Amino acid sequence: MPNPTAAILVIGDEILSGRTRDANMHHLANVLSEIGIDLKEARFVSDDEPAIIDSVRALSKGYDHVFTSGGIGPTHDDITADAIAAAFETHIDVREDALTILKAHYERQGVELNEARLRMARIPDGAELIDNPVSSAPGFRLGNVYVMAGVPSIFQAMVQSVLPSFTGGLPILSETLRVERGEGDIATELGALAKAYPDVSMGSYPFQKDGVYGTNLVLRSSDRVRLAAAKEDLIKRVQHDA
Amino acid sequence: MPNPTAAILVIGDEILSGRTRDANMHHLANVLSEIGIDLKEARFVSDDEPAIIDSVRALSKGYDHVFTSGGIGPTHDDITADAIAAAFETHIDVREDALTILKAHYERQGVELNEARLRMARIPDGAELIDNPVSSAPGFRLGNVYVMAGVPSIFQAMVQSVLPSFTGGLPILSETLRVERGEGDIATELGALAKAYPDVSMGSYPFQKDGVYGTNLVLRSSDRVRLAAAKEDLIKRVQHDA
Numbered sequence: 001m002p003n004p005t006a007a008i009l010v011i012g013d014e015i016l017s018g019r020t021r022d023a024n025m026h027h028l029a030n031v032l033s034e035i036g037i038d039l040k041e042a043r044f045v046s047d048d049e050p051a052i053i054d055s056v057r058a059l060s061k062g063y064d065h066v067f068t069s070g071g072i073g074p075t076h077d078d079i080t081a082d083a084i085a086a087a088f089e090t091h092i093d094v095r096e097d098a099l100t101i102l103k104a105h106y107e108r109q110g111v112e113l114n115e116a117r118l119r120m121a122r123i124p125d126g127a128e129l130i131d132n133p134v135s136s137a138p139g140f141r142l143g144n145v146y147v148m149a150g151v152p153s154i155f156q157a158m159v160q161s162v163l164p165s166f167t168g169g170l171p172i173l174s175e176t177l178r179v180e181r182g183e184g185d186i187a188t189e190l191g192a193l194a195k196a197y198p199d200v201s202m203g204s205y206p207f208q209k210d211g212v213y214g215t216n217l218v219l220r221s222s223d224r225v226r227l228a229a230a231k232e233d234l235i236k237r238v239q240h241d242a
Numbered sequence: 243m244p245n246p247t248a249a250i251l252v253i254g255d256e257i258l259s260g261r262t263r264d265a266n267m268h269h270l271a272n273v274l275s276e277i278g279i280d281l282k283e284a285r286f287v288s289d290d291e292p293a294i295i296d297s298v299r300a301l302s303k304g305y306d307h308v309f310t311s312g313g314i315g316p317t318h319d320d321i322t323a324d325a326i327a328a329a330f331e332t333h334i335d336v337r338e339d340a341l342t343i344l345k346a347h348y349e350r351q352g353v354e355l356n357e358a359r360l361r362m363a364r365i366p367d368g369a370e371l372i373d374n375p376v377s378s379a380p381g382f383r384l385g386n387v388y389v390m391a392g393v394p395s396i397f398q399a400m401v402q403s404v405l406p407s408f409t410g411g412l413p414i415l416s417e418t419l420r421v422e423r424g425e426g427d428i429a430t431e432l433g434a435l436a437k438a439y440p441d442v443s444m445g446s447y448p449f450q451k452d453g454v455y456g457t458n459l460v461l462r463s464s465d466r467v468r469l470a471a472a473k474e475d476l477i478k479r480v481q482h483d484a
Contacts, residue, residue, distance in 0.1 A: 015284075018273075018281075021263065039260075040290075043285050044283065044285075048282075075425055077446075116433075174261075187315075191317065203319070205256055205261075206315065208377075
């Protein structure tokens, strides 16, 4: 059985403007890989309602699980929750369960739950809350879409909160072979190997370091035995061809 | 006049599998920001022909410029050039101009131009070649889509090759204000500022460091005078509100 599939939608200008490098896609890619869910697509859009709505609909339809990151804070440009509700044509308002969590949090901190912060209790009807152990304001799941915060520490904590609910496939194992030969030199042999092992995915990543041209060959499979066999075969092919 | 818009499509499993962190989106975001082109969307898909075709068509239609990265090497999973040709319903084959470049390169290197390497001379009809000063194998432009290599050093060199042809808008300037207050504390004032300066974009990025909660406020505009005015106003608002 093929592994379940997933996509991530990163919302906001922070990365598209070049201000910061992505962290959340990278984190999710690693976590999903470990539990055997294939991250098949990632999209980054700005805080733009039509862009969010279109992307969420397309990804929700195309993949088993969709994770979003960003745009659920208290500021005027935090429009993710409302856009998700619109994408699913669901009503959204301040919800009692989320409000209770925020009230308790800000009381503990001695901080006013003002109108801006109240926005963070806006949750679509029918959504399940996602626990936020870092700063309380919850994420939520609606259908197959998991809506989470953009701040990396909170995003990671929320991923941790939802992980137990996933039935992943088998963990994906990988083996890397570093070859000091150009891709073009070994491409024919790689093609033959890929045909011989259709159940082992193969990536070749050329590099150039200190004047040396080479290729990192990465084999990936859930099947330890097939992976080992493919690696052995690869080593032979790459040596014979030299 | 609004700035021209752009999107990037990153092709391949390297980043989606968690193996590497993105470099090309981040580089392009910074370069475009400097010359006044707004990067509005990024997509990452695997070496999957339908996924590439769908994404290229959607992005080419939605934005002024589209940049792709990855999948133009010599291996069996390098299918980007063929997928781009299919997206535009254009014929593709080994092309004389690209072949001449590759021949010269491999002759200089004393390396055989084998069948695998010949794949890198496959260029769609009507496309313009993009110079690759690092390893010769060219990228190409077809319509508003710039097809470039995934290896970061080559991607960056190709971006450099095509930059002079762009008519960007005005460079986008930015000012950052670090405030040791939570987003929720200042969100109302930020909303008011955004309304007063619709021509200045504003991002607020919460952080948490050594137990301190705070927010980085980033103002961005092509207009130096308006940017300075917005910053001054922001400082006042954030102080008054304290």
